[in-house]
Amino acid sequence: MKKFRVTEVFYSVQGEGQFVGVPSVFLRVFGCNFTCQGFGMPKGELSTEYLDVDPNNYNSLEELPLVKTGCDSYASWDPRFKSFTTDIEIDALVELLLKHTPTGDWITDTGQAIHLVITGGEPLLPGQQRRWPELFRLPGMENIKNVTFETNCTQLLGDNFVNFLATEAGFETTFSCSPKLSVSGEPWDIAINPEVAMDYLSIPSSNMYFKFVVADETDMAEVDNAVREYQHKGISAPTYCMPVGGCEAEYMENRSKVAEACLKRGYRYSPRLHVDLFGNNWGT
DSSP states (O other): OOEEEEEEEEEEEOOSGGGTTOEEEEEEESOOSOOOTTTTSOTTOOOOGGGGOOGGGOSSGGGSOOOSSSOTTGGGTOGGGGGGOEEEEHHHHHHHHHHTSSSSSSBOTTSOBOEEEEESSOTTSHHHHTTHHHHHTSTTOTTOOEEEEEEOSOOOOOHHHHHHHHHTOOSEEEEEEOOOOGGGTOOHHHHOOHHHHHHHHTSTTEEEEEEEEEOSHHHHHHHHHHHHHHHHTTOOOOEEEEEOOSSHHHHHHHHHHHHHHHHHHTOEEOOOHHHHHHTTOTTO
16 A cells, blocks of 8 residues: 655645635645755855754644744655654545545535645655555545646656546646745756646646745846746746745735736736735644
8 A cells, every 4th residue: 555755734725826715635745856945045045944943842743833044844855854744545645635624525515626735845756746646546536626736847747647637637737836046045957947847738638837936126037037938948827926935024024025026027926825814834
């Protein structure tokens, strides 16, 4: 029986991107190819804040502190926090996902569809990809209508996964692509990969949009460059910009100027609605 290494499962509103406000079950898996240590830091510097969090001082994921710099979901990829993850067999994972819906099904008694958001970490790493078709084929998943993969847009899709999405999946697939700018601390030539975006766009009946995390006009200029690079390869998709800030104070400081910069360029503004509502705690 296959197992998934899960950081957390929770029910909340989608806080970012195209489906802001939609009731969603979030499945956060463990593991990522990036660390994004540059967020919230002066340009060219990397955060070590999460390294100062001693796992031995905490008993659960919910107790871990939020960080003001670096990746705000550090416990979803840092090996030091593997003790806060759970290996869940695939049948038990379906039960857990359904348990988090309001009525134990993906369609509520009012006829509304509950979305599934698969996030991380990076949920499209090759080892993760191979597990998704088996999950969606299980009883309990047949009524699911909408699945979003929140990805950093660096992982090509395997043939088996592509075939499943193109010919078998009974749900609408959305790729919420968040390519990392230099503010993340990740290298441009790896983070901005048009070939991968084209791979996602090739899936029939799927949606894709870009979502960039920005702090200032320098970041916005990089968004312009990234969009041009994608467009040069024939890729056009809705583009959202979202304020940097995993903690409420940093987010509140940035959001107005990011919205104004979006208006100048015609980009779509994405809030961090979960920060507005819940302060971006784990499980929100």
